[in-house]
Amino acid sequence: MRIKKENNRLFPIFLKLEKLSLLIIGGGKTALEKLNTVLRNNPDTKINLIASHIDQRFYELSKLFNSIRLIKKSYGVSDLENMDVIIVAVNNLILSEKIKKDAKKMHKLVNVSDKPELCDFYLGSIVQKGNLKIAISTNGKSPTIAKRLKEIFSYFLPHELNEVLIKMHEIRKKLKGNFDFKVKKLNELTNQCLKNSFEKKKQKKN
Structure with a gap:
């Protein structure tokens, strides 16, 4: 079997999230994982989270981080207003596609969980040693490989x-x-x- 040669054309950037407004759509396990990822990297990020059902763990987190605003409601296009970055974590392809379409019209950057074709950016695996931060991307091909590389770098890079x-x-x-x-x-x-x-x-x- 001949494997087509392909390069990763993603452009890596590091965002100052405390200067941006982030919207997370979804209130379940996947949305919680995304929220925790954001908070680990920058706990000062201003976050709006909307969902018709919001897991109790979100409310517990919101008590620890004043920057989190939880809104229990169904998605509406007006929710995208004044937001810079959108993360979609809903188990509904039709809704995900609608949000992506709405966001594109409003020139918003979107990440849709487990749907690379709908994403403007990916949330890569992160290795951090204080001020040093390394982002790993497999171009959406294998999150498992990215996870293993994260473990390797975390182990071998000295804390010093x-x-x-x-x-x-x-x-x-x-x-x-x-x-x-x-x-x-x-x-x-x-x-x-x-x-x-x-x-x-x-x-x-x-």
Whole structure:
């Protein structure tokens, strides 16, 4: 069997969600997973969640995060107004397609759970070590592979990397000289810092 060569043409970006308004449509398990993903990445995100039925766990979360607004109602096109990003997590293809169509007319970015063909963007697997954040995409082909890669990176990347980032930030602010000199110096320093971090992790294993 000949496999067609295909490249991932998705453009990776990191959004400052605290500066945007997010709408989640759905009140079940999938919507809860999406909500938790958003909160783990940025708990200050302003979130409206609408659904005709909302699981009790959403109400518990809303007590912990003041930025969550729960609205018990059926979807209406007016719900998209003043929203920047839309996440659809409903078990209803016809409704999902309608929301996508409405959102496109209003120039909104949409993610529809388990329907890649309706998505403007995907929620990829995330690896985080403090200030370091790595997003993984398989172009919608295999969430399972993305999950495994997340586990591998999470295990092998040392926690000390965040300390390295903080130190490098301070050094960068203090460095004098032209751009080429700074790049060369920072490359030398990062090479040594990362080498030391991996050596520490290796010693802990032994």
